[in-house]
Amino acid sequence: MRNIFLIILFIFFIPAQLVMASAEREINIYKNIRCLVCQGQSLNDSNSDFAVDLKKVIKKKIIKKQTDQEIYKYLTERYGDWILLSPPLKKNTILLWIIPTLFAILGAIFLIKRVQLAFLNKDN
């Protein structure tokens, strides 16, 4: 009896997980798309007309089982890369993150050299 109960629970659990996962996927997509008529907000944050309409369009595509990439491609074909909020981590924008990191590392190296010099002075 208990086993059957557990099996039934398990059977309902999976779709529930899937539903939650897909709702999360939907929201993650919305968070990554810029609302074009707002000031730097994502579709997820905005309730403007355009945002609401675009969300409906995207939702239809999710239901039609399109992948994230297909959906992003659809949008960038029409609105440019600009519509994706976080600069896509493509090889194009990797420099955006690498350059400051390089500077930080360089700075740290120079600084450590100074600190070492300072330690030597301190002992003097």
Next chain:
Amino acid sequence: MISNLGAVLLIVSFLTTCSTLFLYIKNNIIQKSSIYLQFFLFYKVSFYLILFSFFVLIVCFAISDFSIISVYENSHTDKPLFYKISAAWGNHEGSMLLFILVISLYGILFLLNSKNINDSLRACTIFFQSIIQLIFLSFLIFTSNPFSKIFPVPVQGLGLNPILQDPLLAIHPPFLYLGYVGFSLVFSLLLASLILKQYNSRWASIAKKWIMLPWSFLSFGIGLGSFWAYYELGWGGYWFWDPVENASLMPWIASTALIHSIVVMEKLKKLFAWTAILTILTFILSLFGTFLVRSGVLNSVHAFANDPERGVYILFIITIITLGSLIIYILKFPKESANNNSFTLFSRDFSILLNNYFLIFILTVVIVGTTYPILLSVFTGETISVGPQYYNTILAPFIFIFLILMAIGPLMKWNGKPPILIKQKIFSFFIVSVFLTILISLYLSGYNFIFLLGVMCSVYLIVSVFYEIVMNKKFFSTKQNFSRLFSHLGFGLLILAITLNHFFSKEINAKLHLGESFFKQGIKINFLKSESSKEKNFEELFGIYKITKDNKTFILKPSVRKYKQPQQFTSETSIQRDGLSDVYIAMDYAGDPSMGMGVRFYYNYFVRLIWISFALITIGGIVSFVRRGNEKTI
């Protein structure tokens, strides 16, 4: 025709500046004091000519002389007088004239306030200042003449963008220019001292106020711009990492590093190279910012008349000035001074060196984020935008560490011996900050890790400042460095306010019909009624909204304005104070009104503390050059 007078004045000023330079070059071997008098006189004359030329421009705008192209393009007889006048510098040509006026003004201010400086240094400084003045005058006269005429004379102007018809925005450019254009003077002073071999700690003592003055104006100007964006743009935000905003931030960061560096140079005769490079960098960044804003290379709501051709000229100017100044630096930097650059670890000067590293890193991030879209479009043709997410993600951890360093640094002494109780102080600040952070966290139910870190680090700095103020027995003695205390306190409060605002502000979007209410997140918005009114150049439709939050009621009256010339709609926000926070609402004019009037409501948590912080930072700067202690002679 009065406009002709303006053009003539410009040309005469141009010639006078040329003569000034010629005179200097001709006579710099002979150092007779009478030559200096004549030289300074010529310079003063060129200033007055520019000043009068600027007044003439204002008069032309005030009387709506549409025979002048810039008046025609930017004004209208229906404009209120105040905005007719501010339109004079609200366009590219007029603002360039203001730009040159500020260059010249700083030259004159320097002349009047440099009696303790030897004449050859003064003259050489004015020489370089005149070169800069001349370069921009040529740019103005030959490519962007504010007095260019149009024929036949139009009957009416094309009007001014209604968004520019705002009192704060009207005074914002003059403050910014008094800021970043003002760095031209310390730049000239630097080059002069290098050439004349007077670049030393006495120079640093003199130069300091010529950094503090523009820095204070720039701080105020940036704060003003942020405040304007907040109440005008209607998105509840105050900083968007917009490239044009960044253009003013870059020289601010560089000059902040410079301020710290020059103090070390003056007191301990170290960091000579840092100071010189930062001085040049600050001015170049100011010019670069000018380029970004005017050349059409940026897509931004702020950007001026986009003219790539002018952009090329500005780019060329920047290149010349950069090359010239850096070549002078390479050739003339006093080698001997570089030998004294050893630091002891727990000294205040070492912490300033550390501070410079952090500031340069922050500056790099801002430069990279701002120029990356431009460079990417050159190399790949793609357009992307770099938004607040990028800056917040990279900068947050560094700023948190930076706050701690700002608190610990001033605890140390210049001579490098760590003071007796320093470890106890550092630790006790930590205890107090953690305690206060826990209190704040519990009161607000805020448990986000970044939030807690941000609060703790900013409170740490704030606690250290209060400690210093309270514990120093001679409260008004000259030993108290109020300048540093105010500015550092301001910065700590700023980060605290930003953190609180980021995590606890609320935003509600709704569509309401007349009489309808909407309730969400503990806030009720009720659309009571609407009213309309008519002004000289626009019609206005008000919405009266009642906001209820935590048993408090606010009545807000946002509006939509329909301007006539040019035909444009704007949405005006309505803001009410709630402690240090704001209740804020704006109406949406796009969308089908039969579906209800769209509103954007924001509860901006602790936003007023942000304005207070900006003010404190600025006051710190002002205090510094008002209390000029022991300034040396050179």
Next chain:
Amino acid sequence: MKKPFKISLLVSVTVISFVIFYYSLKANNKNNPNIMLNKPLPAIELTSLVNANLKQELPLINRDKYYLINIWSSWCVPCREEHPILMKLKDKIKIYGINYKDKKTNATAFLNKLGNPFYFTGSDKDGSISIEIGAYGIPETYVVNSQGLIIFKHVGPLNKKIYLRISKIIK
């Protein structure tokens, strides 16, 4: 580092930066938000505003040399402003109108009052058709050629300058 070396390094870096930014000025003019220029118009099916059984598919291939698509609605004030220009254009070129998120009664009243420049008016009740062709705010106007390529797109109300430009394109 020797001085001449430093100076030549400085000069090269500066000149290279100058060149890069110089090109950025040139490049920027090409990069205006018209990602869809010279790309094919995505396929859409419009249902007539007046007769729900009448449908029109776009793009049209190999029919007219050029045609216009204009997205508008009765409640949109700038649409009211550009309307006279549309009326002028209607004699030069076929205009397909997309009535965006509007009520049929209001739309027809609008056209009756101000004139109908549209060869065919389709209705886009939920805004999805406009999104399909990359619009985000109204009014928007497209010029499409006989190959189905978008050769011009303007966001915002038409004005005299744009009218002249379009007239030139469609000659």
